[in-house]
């Protein structure tokens with residue numbers, strides 16, 4: 001077969017099919033010219049699609065190559081962008097806000113338990129060793145997740161988990177702290193500055209048990225715990241005002257009941273209730289706690305009572321009870337500081353102050 005091919009002249013091999021056909025063309029009489037035109041137009045009709053096909057294919061090829069190159073450079077650039085920069089935090093804020101309400105949970109809101117999650121994720125910080133804090137989100141790992149003080153916070157983490165799946169570039173540390181900010185703001189509290197850029201750590205970075213306050217103790221213990229984090233008396237007194245929110249659960253901490261009648265509204269009621277009520281020990285077989293003498297419906301922890309009895313704390317309790325704006329300002333600053341304890345933020349991490357939703 002190959003030898004047969006070799007015997008055929010190269011010109012014949014290269015000659016287009018049209019060349020052979022033109023050799024068969026009749027003499028150019030006028031009718032023949034018509035025929036020839038018809039023939040050549042037939043040829044054009046036959047050839048044109050081939051030409052057009054090749055052109056479209058070429059353009060498509062160039063476009064595809066361009067798109068491919070564009071995609072390559074885009075994805076390369078995306079890969080080099082740190083994960084925290086790929087998240088739209090305003091959208092996360094909105095999605096967290098949408099998770100707050102649930103008429104079947106507690107008093108109808110996950111807000112209080114989100115605030116507690118943000119606080120317990122952050123309140124493990126030790127300024128001497130620079131360990132703990134919200135940076136690594138170690139609160140989600142055992143043994144830290146199992147520390148007595150963290151009982152019940154799995155509920156908050158589970159509620160937030162779908163958002164971690166939705167925004168896979170957000171760190172748990174950013175998600176948990178932002179949830180605290182959203183809850184404070186959406187329940188009517190002050191706006192709170194917040195920065196992203198925390199990087200999650202593994203279980204080996206868990207902090208030892210005992211870094212969070214023990215509710216059964218008094219002012220000295222409370223100071224030891226909060227001074228270790230780097231707070232002063234005024235900041236401590238402002239932070240504990242978060243006990244306007246939520247309630248104690250016997251099946252979590254052993255204590256029982258809300259601090260006031262509006263546990264899903266961020267107010268200065270912790271201070272007004274603490275000062276204006278007479279608090280008596282609750283008669284029950286649970287841990288020592290106090291209830292208001294009048295109705296017995298509201299409670300105070302022994303550690304809460306220390307803010308009334310300790311003279312230095314009491315100054316601030318009185319200030320915040322009569323001046324909600326000052327409380328809001330001080331709480332906002334102290335809470336923002338709490339959420340950032342020990343976190344090494346990227347230099348270009350922006351500071352957000354989200355607008356509360358309507």
Ligand code: HEM
Nearest residue numbers: 112113115119213214215239242246247248249252253303
């Ligand atoms: C003196 C220091 C503190 C002590 C001893 C303390 C103790 C407690 C205890 C025992 C509970 C009940 C937990 C349960 O049974 O579910 C609780 C709830 C709560 N704590 Fe504190 N806490 C302190 C400071 C703080 C701070 C600084 C914040 C926030 C800035 C905070 C926010 C909350 C919130 C919002 C709840 C309600 C949680 C819910 O409703 O699920 N606490 N706290």
